[in-house]
Amino acid sequence: MKSFIHVSEESHFPIQNLPYGVFSTSNQPKPRVGVAIGNYVLDLSILEDKGYFKEIIQVNKKIFNQPSLNPFMELGKEVWTKVRKKLQLLLSEDESKLRDNDELRSEALILRKDVTMHLPIKIGDYTDFYASKEHATNVGIMFRGKENALMPNWTHLPVGYHGRASSVVLSGTNIRRPLGQIKLPDQSPIFEPCRQLDFELEMGCVIGGGNQLGEPISVEEAENHVFGMVLVNDWSARDIQAWEYQPLGPFLAKNFSTSISPWVVPLEALEPFRVAGPVQEPKPLEYLDQTKQGSFNIELEVYLKSEKMKAPTQICSSNYRYLYWSIAQQIAHHTVGGCNLNPGDLLGSGTISGPEKESRGSLLELTWRGQEPLQLEDGEERKWLEDGDELTMTGFCQGDGYRVGFGEVVGLIQPALNKEQVINKKETALNN
Structure with missing residues (x-):
């Protein structure tokens, strides 16, 4: 499995990983959820707004435009698995929906060096x-x-x-x-x-x-x-x-x-x-x-x-x-x-x-x-x-x-x- 985004063999964040985090940017200071892929962060709030998860996440609120991962985690393992598979498909070298959409890529993919990371979870205990x-x-x-x-x-x-x-x-x-x-x-x-x-x-x-x-x-x-x-x-x-x-x-x-x-x-x-x-x-x-x-x-x-x-x-x-x-x-x-x-x-x-x-x-x-x-x-x-x-x-x-x-x-x-x-x-x- 390979991503259309180049990821070095030494990188911690290939398509086989896709870890979740909460980040913000200088032009969009509100924290939201993303995944790391190579040197980039994929903004899941953008994909959410464009309906990429509507068949998986059937709740009447934003899940990824949130300052913590808690709302997403509360949905359970079945949803986590489906979202992960969807992301791996979108980022794969053989899938064109994100790869060939210049406007979406420029909006949703942000260099990791340009983001500020936040505590990813609201820790109760x-x-x-x-x-x-x-x-x-x-x-x-x-x-x-x-x-x-x-x-x-x-x-x-x-x-x-x-x-x-x-x-x-x-x-x-x-x-x-x-x-x-x-x-x-x-x-x-x-x-x-x-x-x-x-x-x-x-x-x-x-x-x-x-x-x-x-x-x-x-x-x-x-x-x-x-x-x-x-x-x-x-x-x-x-x-x-x-x-x-x-x-x-x-x-x-x-x-x-x-x-x-x-x-x-x-x-x-x-x-x-x-x-x-x-x-x-x-x-x-x-x-x-x-x-x-x-x-x-x-x-x-x-x-x-x-x-x-x-x-x-x-x-x-x-x-x-x-x-x-x-x-x-x-x-x-x-x-x-x-x-x-x-x-x-x-x-x-x-x-x-x-x-x-x-x-x-x-x-x-x-x-x-x-x-x-x-x-x-x-x-x-x-x-x-x-x-x-x-x-x-x-x-x-x-x-x-x-x-x-x-x-x-x-x-x-x-x-x-x-x-x-x-x-x-x-x-x-x-x-x-």
Whole structure:
């Protein structure tokens, strides 16, 4: 399958992908829905206005002339599939309707470099899992020793926690170093900027169709509720987390920011790259026992660029297939107690680490809690992220002569707020 639009073999956005995003342009500032194809964005609101989806989408409102993907996602898998097939037909090299219509092409196809991307989904809830056995083992060894690396429940259920949807931000948003309480050895807690700022290499699945309260989603039906996937960087303040997480879990250490990529890759685009995940031992309980292969062969890379560096250095190379618990198992467990998921909900995978040192998906692991600093190409070293550091994550599936990719998720670290100003705000409020 080829598009009439030239797409290089290295591009993340061939006709086999067609990820969805929300964009605007300088002459049309209202955000609307498009798909990426090569170096272009195809404006679906234009095609919608011209009736290209009238036989598929039979609702009395605009679906693609919207500031989020939520109205489209709410229509369900059957509609997603039909729209995707229609788009692939329109963009194929053998179809003339768009290829030979100069006026329509000039109106509907916009260079990606000329658009501004927006958060693609309206996120109602965000859940972050802890689905990598290698990551959980590494962290457990650091804090509890080899004998007690994994907690007793870890191989029996997908461990997770409810995060903060309001601070999920789009790639390119600067990340401010958080303030919080830090407990140094043999000292009382102090209020300081985070000293151990970290990234977490993750992926997120976007829920398209939800479930009713009290009605669980089965592990075999779970993927029918997934619209697509994005790259996720779940920024973490390790020193704040170490003091606050007992006994309930992450709070300020996680809620200051989570970055996602702008393009949502449909689950259907990943189907050719489906693989088996790790062997699960012991066998999961029946409601988690997935019969089909539940993972995907997605190559993942992380790059770091300091203020002094001319080019970024690759610091991590991992793969989505290392995850122990699958998307379907995460959804089945999430809903088995009756919890309802809604269109736009985001489920993070948790840090994706592999068996080799270079495949560890966080600085916590790569530097082994700061004891083994990373050596960067210009002679600098890193234990933790510093102000001015720019972190870039990317991921793709490699096909025969094409790639299905996710683009990038990028974040630049900014200095923390002045703690004295924060304290002075309290004093000002008291005086008023």
